[in-house]
Amino acid sequence: MSDKEGGASEGGLNVTLTLRLLMHGKEVGSIIGKKGETVKKMREESGARINISEGSSPERIVTITGPTEGIFKAFSMIAEKFEEDITAAMTNSTVTSHPPVTLRLVFPGSQCGSLIGKGGSKIKEIRETTGAQVQVAGDMLPESTERAVTISGTPQAITQCVRHICSVILESPPKGATIPYRPKTMPGAGHPVFQQQQQQQHASQAFTIQGQYAFPHQDLTKLHQLAMQHIPLPSLGQSNPTFPGMDASVATSSQELAIPNDFIGSIIGRQGSKINEIRQVSGAHIKIASATDGSPMRQVTIIGSPTSISVAHYLINVRLSSVVTDLGAL
Template sequence: MKRARGDGPRIELRILLQSKNAGAIIGKSGSNIKRLREDFKASVTVPDCTGPERILTIGADIDTALECLMDIIPSLEDYKQFSDSDFDCEMRVLVHQSQAGCIIGRAGFKIKELREKTGANIKVYSTCCPQSTDRVVAISGRPVVVTDCIRNIYKLLEMAPPKGVNQPYDPHNYDEYYAHDYGGYTIAEGGRGKLPRGAPPPPPRGGVSPLMSPQMRGRGAMNGNMGARGGRGGDNRFVNPGRGGSGQGFYGGQQNFAQDSMGGMGQQGMMFGMEQTTTTQVTIPKDLAGAIIGRGGNRITEVRRQSGAQVVIDEALPGSNDRIITITGTQEQIDAAQFLLQNSVRKFSEKY
């Protein structure tokens, strides 16, 4: 029996869009967004942003939210030329990093099952959106296929509520250089926004992590799988951004596992229990170590407690002004730890 509109728990469906699509959703003088709210009895918002990305949020029960999305899709810039719904589209859904695992499943089983069941193409990006705990799930196919896939994903999310730090993505923090790593849009794609005057050219892949400020640069490494895809070449020593190298290992602050469309199948790290563990290293100026460690180690202890990751800060090498932070855990734990470390730098760096 089909559930009546308005029945069921209320959800917030958040879609990462190109800014150029906002006008079609809002309509002249807000006429279309007002119609959507009235017709579907839903909360529909697409807040302004000066960058190339916006977030469409639809608040309603899942069936109503997806009906509303089905109404919106044909009006978007890339699809408005089609006269019917027989076209391929892509929606990029935002989910909390701790929920990505329930979409992927053990050894990628669940994401494979979703693809076979719905017929949709699904890609789970492993890098969180800048300064957030959100990850992008890109779903493509016919509009009805995409919305059906989203429905199935939200059934899974109901069984796995978000855990840990929750920092929703703010598109004002978009990162032009790493947009394709976290599933975002560039200025050319989004149709809006500009780089700051005098901004440097994009760094090589594997420079600053989206969750890290320019003060915290890193390299990723897979336990037990040196030479994995996802970064520039390098040996097992710490190397400067942009310098490749020979031998095993790779350099890549944001751990470019987002390129794996199997949603994690490319990660061949060591398995502890039934969870996959990876290691990332970032460097900070040694003057900032106090901001992260805190008095008596209180702040670094709190980072470990909240994230569940192992976080070790090495002493600076002789003649070096940098200290290396090694973070070990699941991808979700590492992302949470990086977010908390960045917060410590922002809040306390002026004291040191």
């Protein structure tokens, strides 16, 4: 993932790195800007190459290549742009706090161990040093050897976090060949898509979770599409779970999130409908702490298999994104 371009310079090794980001269409539109002006400015000011994958997929890959300082500047500008978008969407809102900026990196699975560290020591150090939330997905992205690494926080915290990630990349190169994740081009919207996917599901290629369970990637694709279109999520049938592979026998782990008080209602839903939906679809156990006097945040704990946690975390982020979008439309 790195390419040394010569000897040492005053600031250390003169290296060129490449980082890949996974973005939704709306996020891509934001960084491109009108007539491409925003991304042109980012390229000029950072000195980094910023390339956006072609295609009609709901997800796009944004590749950032350049010297380390150029990469930090590009990430800083992208995070600040997303912060502006959140603030603009909430201009007419009575909500006093807003969700953090969230970026998703696509990271070679062989380097994830170095990013997490022994017993989680490295990722804990990064969280404590930068103040950013960092989550490494427990499963590979479909048909690839890469994982999603989600970073949330202020633009400053995200940039500091990227500095740490670049250090990990330089110190621990990927082992073996990396099969890059390529978002699938999606057919037109509408329920026939999901019916078609259900028919193809059993014949589809599956990828492995933790070396033990096969997980048909159409299930995550279907979930992603439903979430993007805000269509009610399917309920779990007794004999045919929506997400086969989320087996309770898989070793469980936990993840903690801090959600602003003003947004916790959108996660819970009327009479707990939304949080129950997220629990049901992901298979994760989700606990929401009581409000602490004076604290603007609420602690949310997700417990389950790595896959259950990843899906629950994704669904919570979708809820947060949708409420910010709705506020902007008011």
